[in-house]
Amino acid sequence: MVTEEPKTSPAPSAEPSEKRARTQRSGRAAAAAKLTATHIALIVLSVVFLIPFFWMLSTSFKTVKDAVADPPIWIPQIQQTVPTLASYPPLFQTTYQGRQVRGNIKSELPNGNTQVEIVQPDDLKGTVVDSPRAQLRQVAFDAPVVSGEFQHQKVTAIVLRELDDSRQQVQVIEPESLKGQQFTDLATNLKPVTHPGLQWKNYPDAFTYDSKSLGYIPFLYYFRNTIIICWLVVVGTVFSNALAAYAFARLRWRGREAFFVLTLATMMVPFPVVMVPLYGVFKALGWIGTFRPLWVPAFFGSAFNIFLLRQFFRGIPFELSEAATIDGANEWQLFWDILIPLAKPALAVVALFTFIACWTDFLGPLIYLSDQKTYTLSLGLASYQSRNGGTDWNLLMAASTIVVAPVVVLFFFTQKLFIRGIALTGLKG
Amino acid sequence: MTRQKQEARNGYIFVSPWFIGFVLFLLYPLVASLCYSFCDYSVLKTPVFTGLDNFIRLFHDDVFWTCVKNTAYFCAIFLPASLVLSLGLAMLLNTKVWGMSIYRTIFYLPSLLPLVATACVFLWVFDSKGVVNSFLQMIHIHGPDWLASTAWSKITIILLSLWGVGNTMIIYLAGLQEVPQSLYEAAEIDGAKAWAKTKSVTLPMISPVILFNLIIGIVGSIQIFTIPYVMFPQGTPANSTYFYTEYLYDNAFKFHEMGYACAMGWILFVVTLLLTLVSLKISNKHVHYGGG
Numbered sequence: 001m002v003t004e005e006p007k008t009s010p011a012p013s014a015e016p017s018e019k020r021a022r023t024q025r026s027g028r029a030a031a032a033a034k035l036t037a038t039h040i041a042l043i044v045l046s047v048v049f050l051i052p053f054f055w056m057l058s059t060s061f062k063t064v065k066d067a068v069a070d071p072p073i074w075i076p077q078i079q080q081t082v083p084t085l086a087s088y089p090p091l092f093q094t095t096y097q098g099r100q101v102r103g104n105i106k107s108e109l110p111n112g113n114t115q116v117e118i119v120q121p122d123d124l125k126g127t128v129v130d131s132p133r134a135q136l137r138q139v140a141f142d143a144p145v146v147s148g149e150f151q152h153q154k155v156t157a158i159v160l161r162e163l164d165d166s167r168q169q170v171q172v173i174e175p176e177s178l179k180g181q182q183f184t185d186l187a188t189n190l191k192p193v194t195h196p197g198l199q200w201k202n203y204p205d206a207f208t209y210d211s212k213s214l215g216y217i218p219f220l221y222y223f224r225n226t227i228i229i230c231w232l233v234v235v236g237t238v239f240s241n242a243l244a245a246y247a248f249a250r251l252r253w254r255g256r257e258a259f260f261v262l263t264l265a266t267m268m269v270p271f272p273v274v275m276v277p278l279y280g281v282f283k284a285l286g287w288i289g290t291f292r293p294l295w296v297p298a299f300f301g302s303a304f305n306i307f308l309l310r311q312f313f314r315g316i317p318f319e320l321s322e323a324a325t326i327d328g329a330n331e332w333q334l335f336w337d338i339l340i341p342l343a344k345p346a347l348a349v350v351a352l353f354t355f356i357a358c359w360t361d362f363l364g365p366l367i368y369l370s371d372q373k374t375y376t377l378s379l380g381l382a383s384y385q386s387r388n389g390g391t392d393w394n395l396l397m398a399a400s401t402i403v404v405a406p407v408v409v410l411f412f413f414t415q416k417l418f419i420r421g422i423a424l425t426g427l428k429g
Numbered sequence: 430m431t432r433q434k435q436e437a438r439n440g441y442i443f444v445s446p447w448f449i450g451f452v453l454f455l456l457y458p459l460v461a462s463l464c465y466s467f468c469d470y471s472v473l474k475t476p477v478f479t480g481l482d483n484f485i486r487l488f489h490d491d492v493f494w495t496c497v498k499n500t501a502y503f504c505a506i507f508l509p510a511s512l513v514l515s516l517g518l519a520m521l522l523n524t525k526v527w528g529m530s531i532y533r534t535i536f537y538l539p540s541l542l543p544l545v546a547t548a549c550v551f552l553w554v555f556d557s558k559g560v561v562n563s564f565l566q567m568i569h570i571h572g573p574d575w576l577a578s579t580a581w582s583k584i585t586i587i588l589l590s591l592w593g594v595g596n597t598m599i600i601y602l603a604g605l606q607e608v609p610q611s612l613y614e615a616a617e618i619d620g621a622k623a624w625a626k627t628k629s630v631t632l633p634m635i636s637p638v639i640l641f642n643l644i645i646g647i648v649g650s651i652q653i654f655t656i657p658y659v660m661f662p663q664g665t666p667a668n669s670t671y672f673y674t675e676y677l678y679d680n681a682f683k684f685h686e687m688g689y690a691c692a693m694g695w696i697l698f699v700v701t702l703l704l705t706l707v708s709l710k711i712s713n714k715h716v717h718y719g720g721g
Contacts, residue, residue, distance in 0.1 A: 039526060051560055055550070055554055252436055259444070272674050272693075300451070360543040362544060362545055382658075385545075404543065415530075
């Protein structure tokens with residue numbers, strides 16, 4: 001509470017100097033304590049806010065097994081491997097359709113050819129190809145490194161072969177005394193040897209999911225569609241709202257104030273209210289399934305942006321327009337040649353906020369788009385989640401990162417614009 | 430033509446795209462929605478007038494009331510929590526500490542992310558093997574099954590919505606920076622401590638911003654859709670996360686009960702307006718306009 005006391009107390013200069021020094025010292029200490037407390041609070045809250053980001057990124061670089069490991073693995077790990085020729089089945093290299101492929105021998109054909117089942121690269125995995133015997137060349141296999149116990153000693157070994165009874169055949173590489181010895185043990189007794197590392201493969205895997213069965217890369221389409229829609233929406237929004245805001249800010253016409261109030265009132269209408277008839281309108285136009293319901297309305301303005309730009313336009317000196325009118329400029333020239341260049345900062349803010357809103361929109365695309373090829377990123381990610389979620393967390397997190405990353409990058413490049421944008425919304429008014 | 434008439438004519442020309450859009454994409458759908466709410470209607474057949482039938486059916490629809498309750502529960506907890514948390518963050522950021530722009534980025538960024546991505550990430554964050562329960566395990570607390578228990582599913586949605594308070598926070602921060610420093614100095618001379626300064630200077634000075642955030646918050650949270658739709662399909666578990674707009678959407682586009690959906694839409698509209706009016710009415714007494 002603000003007390004009356006200071007009014008009646010003697011002026012500070014009348015205080016004994018010793019007491020004053022003490023108050024000052026304690027004041028400084030209090031300020032330092034307050035600053036420390038503020039810092040601690042900010043750091044703790046920051047950590048809480050960053051955890052989901054960390055968890056998303058960390059998981060996106062893990063193997064499926066590590067993603068659900070208990071206790072959790074915080075830093076992504078990759079398993080160490082050692083190249084060996086001793087693995088079974090042996091790995092052979094050959095060429096297929098002009099590409100180098102690796103695989104295991106399936107059978108020898110009577111005509112001297114060999115049937116090879118491809119293991120690498122991933123997109124040909126499982127394909128069986130005929131190869132002339134002469135072309136085959138055995139190559140080293142990257143055998144996973146494990147640690148286990150052999151002859152009562154802790155050993156490091158490489159896995160040569162998976163046996164049918166969930167045992168593994170391994171070959172010791174350390175210590176030196178046992179090197180080269182082979183033994184078998186249950187896979188559960190052999191711990192993988194890992195080191196911190198990122199499994200980048202998750203990103204191409206998530207990005208190209210389903211591309212084999214669909215015949216195209218869905219995420220590529222999602223990106224393309226989102227960019228097309230958002231680009232049109234941004235252009236339409238900036239242009240149409242600048243026009244309307246110009247009419248409200250710089251021109252006098254009958255009914256202007258009333259219509260402006262009406263414009264603001266439209267902000268109170270929740271989208272779900274008009275959702276159904278709007279769908280009917282677009283259906284009658286034959287636009288369902290196309291991008292048009294998503295971008296065409298942007299060319300007709302929206303209340304919030306009109307409000308924002310009107311405030312800015314009103315702040316531009318009217319003398320500029322008057323001078324140009326005397327020089328013979330018409331209204332369009334006043335708008336296009338004089339006002340728009342001066343209003344660039346405000347228009348940039350509108351463009352940025354519109355872009356983000358469009359990029360993140362979900363309900364619109366959900367209602368109007370039906371073919372997977374026309375999905376936006378948000379809709380595509382949701383459909384990916386509903387079909388593949390709950391199992392391959394590493395891939396879902398990689399997909400989420402792919403969708404989130406452009407927004408984060410955009411934010412870092414336009415931070416100043418964002419902050420100015422908030423100030424521009426003119427909350428004082 | 431006189432200068433004045435010409436200016437008026439240009440005004441109508443410049444505002445005409447907006448006017449056309451207003452009629453086509455707002456006024457017509459709004460009126461049509463009201464009409465449909467008294468009709469049995471799906472896009473496939475012509476509407477048939479059925480009077481108050483839709484509203485009477487809604488009144489007896491258990492799922493409708495479940496959704497109303499869920500949405501009310503969400504708003505009642507999320508709104509105050511978000512207003513307090515975002516104001517707290519903004520006040521912390523307004524203290525000119527070192528690294529302010531870094532903290533600001535950390536708190537603001539989540540609010541910009543696509544909600545679908547946020548939902549996917551939080552499905553994993555709150556998974557029984559996710560990061561939250563792992564942390565709880567470290568301090569020997571057996572975490573609840575956030576996503577599969579009716580007691581916690583709504584709390585999960587509230588917590589992840591609070592992750593996105595950055596936007597509200599930034600608006601507060603802009604408001605806080607407008608408060609004249611001289612007022613704080615005057616309060617200090619009067620011997621005001623931190624809490625007194627907050628109560629007697631900060632809160633009255635930013636009260637218009639609080640009102641703005643409250644109204645934006647009401648309009649936004651009453652329409653919550655994307656997060657529960659992605660995270661909890663069909664309102665699982667046991668309709669505990671079935672929200673108003675989801676049921677409206679399902680009625681319109683899954684069950685093809687478009688008249689029914691429109692009736693729900695208009696109820697939503699009226700409730701939103703009423704809540705806003707009540708906020709404005711109450712705020713008349715407490716919101717301080719002037720200076721700043």
